[in-house]
Amino acid sequence: MNQEAAPHTFIAESRELLRDMEAALLTLERSPADGEAINAVFRAMHTIKGSSGVFGFDTMVEFTHAMESVAEEIRVGRLAVDEPLVALLLACGDHVAGLIDCLDTDDRMARLEAARPAGAELLRQLAGCMQPRRRATPASGLPPPGAGHGVAGASWHVSARFAPDVLRHGMDPLSLLRYLATIGQVEAVAARWDAMPDAAEMDPEACHLGFELQLSGVAGRQQIEAAFEFVRDAGSIVVLEPHAALDEYAALLQLRAEPGLGDALLQCCALTPDELEQALELTAAGRAGPPAGGAAMASGAVAPASGASASDAQAVGRAAAEARSVRVHAGKLDDLINLVGELVIASAGISLGAQRTLDGELREATAGMNRLVEEVRDAALSLRMVPIRDTFSRFSRVVHDLGRDLGKEVELVISGAETELDKSMVERLSDPLMHLVRNALDHGIESPEQRQLRGKPPRGRLQLHACHETGSIVVEVADDGGGLDRERILQRALERGLVQPGQSLSEREICQLIMEPGFSTAQEVTSVSGRGIGMDVVRRNVEGLRGSIAIDSVPGEGTAIALRVPLTLAIIDGFLVGVGRSTYVIPLKMVVECLELSPEDRARVRESGYVNLRGEVLPLLRLRELFDLAGSPGRRENVVVVDYGGRRAGFVVDALQGEFQTVVKPLGRLFDRLEGVSGSTILGNGEVALILDVPALVQQVLQAGTVRPAPEPGHMAQPAMPAGAGGALAAEQQGDSFVR
Amino acid sequence: MAIITSRDGNAPVRITVQGGMTIYEAAEFKAHLLAALDTGAALELDLGEVDEADSAGVQLMLLARREAARTGVALHVARLAPAVDEALDRWGLRAAFAAAPLH
Numbered sequence: 001m002n003q004e005a006a007p008h009t010f011i012a013e014s015r016e017l018l019r020d021m022e023a024a025l026l027t028l029e030r031s032p033a034d035g036e037a038i039n040a041v042f043r044a045m046h047t048i049k050g051s052s053g054v055f056g057f058d059t060m061v062e063f064t065h066a067m068e069s070v071a072e073e074i075r076v077g078r079l080a081v082d083e084p085l086v087a088l089l090l091a092c093g094d095h096v097a098g099l100i101d102c103l104d105t106d107d108r109m110a111r112l113e114a115a116r117p118a119g120a121e122l123l124r125q126l127a128g129c130m131q132p133r134r135r136a137t138p139a140s141g142l143p144p145p146g147a148g149h150g151v152a153g154a155s156w157h158v159s160a161r162f163a164p165d166v167l168r169h170g171m172d173p174l175s176l177l178r179y180l181a182t183i184g185q186v187e188a189v190a191a192r193w194d195a196m197p198d199a200a201e202m203d204p205e206a207c208h209l210g211f212e213l214q215l216s217g218v219a220g221r222q223q224i225e226a227a228f229e230f231v232r233d234a235g236s237i238v239v240l241e242p243h244a245a246l247d248e249y250a251a252l253l254q255l256r257a258e259p260g261l262g263d264a265l266l267q268c269c270a271l272t273p274d275e276l277e278q279a280l281e282l283t284a285a286g287r288a289g290p291p292a293g294g295a296a297m298a299s300g301a302v303a304p305a306s307g308a309s310a311s312d313a314q315a316v317g318r319a320a321a322e323a324r325s326v327r328v329h330a331g332k333l334d335d336l337i338n339l340v341g342e343l344v345i346a347s348a349g350i351s352l353g354a355q356r357t358l359d360g361e362l363r364e365a366t367a368g369m370n371r372l373v374e375e376v377r378d379a380a381l382s383l384r385m386v387p388i389r390d391t392f393s394r395f396s397r398v399v400h401d402l403g404r405d406l407g408k409e410v411e412l413v414i415s416g417a418e419t420e421l422d423k424s425m426v427e428r429l430s431d432p433l434m435h436l437v438r439n440a441l442d443h444g445i446e447s448p449e450q451r452q453l454r455g456k457p458p459r460g461r462l463q464l465h466a467c468h469e470t471g472s473i474v475v476e477v478a479d480d481g482g483g484l485d486r487e488r489i490l491q492r493a494l495e496r497g498l499v500q501p502g503q504s505l506s507e508r509e510i511c512q513l514i515m516e517p518g519f520s521t522a523q524e525v526t527s528v529s530g531r532g533i534g535m536d537v538v539r540r541n542v543e544g545l546r547g548s549i550a551i552d553s554v555p556g557e558g559t560a561i562a563l564r565v566p567l568t569l570a571i572i573d574g575f576l577v578g579v580g581r582s583t584y585v586i587p588l589k590m591v592v593e594c595l596e597l598s599p600e601d602r603a604r605v606r607e608s609g610y611v612n613l614r615g616e617v618l619p620l621l622r623l624r625e626l627f628d629l630a631g632s633p634g635r636r637e638n639v640v641v642v643d644y645g646g647r648r649a650g651f652v653v654d655a656l657q658g659e660f661q662t663v664v665k666p667l668g669r670l671f672d673r674l675e676g677v678s679g680s681t682i683l684g685n686g687e688v689a690l691i692l693d694v695p696a697l698v699q700q701v702l703q704a705g706t707v708r709p710a711p712e713p714g715h716m717a718q719p720a721m722p723a724g725a726g727g728a729l730a731a732e733q734q735g736d737s738f739v740r
Numbered sequence: 741m742a743i744i745t746s747r748d749g750n751a752p753v754r755i756t757v758q759g760g761m762t763i764y765e766a767a768e769f770k771a772h773l774l775a776a777l778d779t780g781a782a783l784e785l786d787l788g789e790v791d792e793a794d795s796a797g798v799q800l801m802l803l804a805r806r807e808a809a810r811t812g813v814a815l816h817v818a819r820l821a822p823a824v825d826e827a828l829d830r831w832g833l834r835a836a837f838a839a840a841p842l843h
């Protein structure tokens with residue numbers, strides 16, 4: 001085992017391959033004859049095995065080799081795909097993923113050792129699959145005559161077809177033929193060139209040749225197969241043992257589908273004329289019904305009549321796609337964005353200076369520069385945009401496994417996977433989404449029996465959808481389950497004192513209640529959910545991303561939860577306000593309106609901490625006092641009304657300075673716990689402006705003031721409010737302003 | 741490395757390959773072969789001075805034979821260097837291209 005650091009590329013690529021393999025296995029479960037999927041499984045294991053071998057990770061090589069052999073058996077139709085096999089291969093894939101994770105740690109050796117027993121068990125099960133060679137059954141119901149009898153030929157038979165590109169890649173089948181002659185005795189060779197196109201189209205540098213070969217004096221199958229290591233994944237190699245059963249030759253004939261193959265087999269003495277006739281009969285019988293396993297499964301192999309195979313086209317397409325993209329270290333991207341941010345600020349400063357001069361040319365030049373800088377900024381930010389596809393596809397596995405665990409049938413429908421968002425957002429969204437999906441499966445979608453009782457199809461439907469809205473991305477998790485039980489929610493809320501009896505709440509508000517901390521209407525706590533910590537955390541995560549959650553539910557029909565988050569956290573559309581000598585930024589999305597605080601209102605506000613806004617009670621927060629700024633307010637004060645999640649508050653500031661788009665700079669760990677501030681930015685004049693954490697501030701105002709958004713007018717003295725912190729209500733009634 | 745096509749009056753077209761008959765010469769070799777076959781005259785391959793042959797070369801010999809048969813043109817191999825002989829042998833094609841010099 002190599003002690004050097006495992007290269008990150010190997011780990012990253014292996015993980016990608018494992019994801020591909022998982023998706024392919026899930027596809028195979030639904031359509032066992034999907035040649036593309038089988039090839040994907042084989043390719044993944046073959047590639048990881050090869051790379052592991054290069055780095056000397058023997059454990060990995062051993063394990064992936066076993067999986068590769070099973071995949072090969074499936075590919076040539078000697079092993080049938082069924083649910084237990086897929087489940088086993090999924091488990092093996094997880095094991096390989098675990099091994100890869102081990103490589104990424106410091107105590108790699110110890111961890112790999114620890115993983116051995118589990119690996120040994122899986123290997124045992126894999127070997128068990130290979131033992132009794134379960135063949136894909138031929139379509140005809142009758143047992144084929146003479147199928148079990150071994151042929152007379154006492155040599156190994158190798159049938160090889162190659163990908164067109166092997167010659168260009170420096171792998172000449174001639175070398176294989178020479179090599180085989182060194183490990184055994186080549187009794188006969190029959191060259192096959194059915195695949196060679198017409199003279200005009202024939203590519204002289206591509207390989208159109210294959211062979212049928214009889215080999216004796218070899219120790220075993222391993223030896224022969226090892227020779228074809230490097231050409232296996234794009235070509236098709238079939239190895240039949242001495243005295244192989246006739247139906248294996250029949251399967252080979254069916255697989256290759258070459259008219260001249262029978263003669264070739266005669267020519268190299270693989271079969272006697274009688275045996276050939278019988279084998280052909282078997283294939284005819286097999287063709288009578290729907291395609292049996294053999295030919296269909298190996299469809300990814302080199303097709304005899306055409307020059308290129310489907311897997312080649314796919315390989316080419318994949319290579320082209322890879323050529324169009326470049327792997328970049330995430331840190332480098334962050335550095336670039338940071339620099340671009342500085343560039344934006346610096347150019348804003350220059351603009352400001354230019355504006356002050358009367359030099360027309362200079363002003364024009366800086367305007368042009370600003371435009372370019374903005375384009376650079378947008379381009380840099382777009383580098384971090386990735387489609388949400390990878391996150392969504394991870395859920396295929398989750399839904400599959402969870403559905404099985406819970407005994408529910410669920411179909412996962414994904415749409416809008418190509419929607420792009422900032423890489424950092426993707427990572428932070430995946431946990432909340434996971435929780436929502438698990439909830440939908442656990443509580444939302446009913447069991448097949450319950451669904452049938454309700455007249456629904458037994459298979460539930462879970463939809464993951466993503467799309468853009470101006471400046472934001474919307475990710476929706478929708479199920480066609482039972483919907484939210486409003487009665488139960490209200491009842492629980494009453495029990496927990498979240499609402500008062502007699503209080504009337506809109507449907508939406510009732511739904512939003514499920515996100516209160518500790519809230520759960522689950523009758524039982526399952527291992528999946530029910531403890532009531534989930535939705536609250538989801539909301540906090542989403543709010544931490546400057547996003548919001550909307551819940552929609554129709555009893556009996558289903559629930560849809562929509563997460564709305566900005567496309568990127570790096571840039572903010574802000575509204576500048578001045579308090580004293582400081583400037584603050586309020587996220588523009590949350591600003592509803594601005595008003596001047598009249599002298600009469602100012603007096604009233606001093607007493608009560610509220611203002612009457614067109615009959616609505618608006619709690620106020622004086623930023624000057626919040627941030628403990630020196631000095632006293634000037635003659636004019638303004639109020640910026642913000643709305644967060646349907647709740648409103650007003651921030652009292654001195655000056656309103658207008659809209660401003662800027663790059664957010666994190667404050668650094670020292671200021672992590674600073675409440676009320678979520679970041680900072682640098683203004684054109686070089687000053688630092690703090691960005692207000694509106695959700696937190698609104699929360700603070702409302703809890704202390706316990707105000708409800710839309711009360712009746714004239715009830716300022718006696719607000720009928722949901723109780724927040726108990727003491728606040730009492731203080732309330734004493735006319736205390738919360739602002740002290 | 742050279743591939744020369746020559747013709748003596750009404751004699752068969754003769755293609756002589758000197759040096760390599762591999763993937764590197766494949767495109768050129770194919771061009772010569774098809775051009776020669778197009779004339780409709782009998783074709784003779786002189787492969788006595790080939791020092792290296794690979795599957796691409798063998799493939800083109802098969803192509804020539806197939807096309808010749810299709811268009812009813814006679815194809816002979818005049819000489820076979822050891823390199824070509826070995827390659828054909830590996831592929832089991834030696835019998836198919838037994839060298840038989842034309843008078």
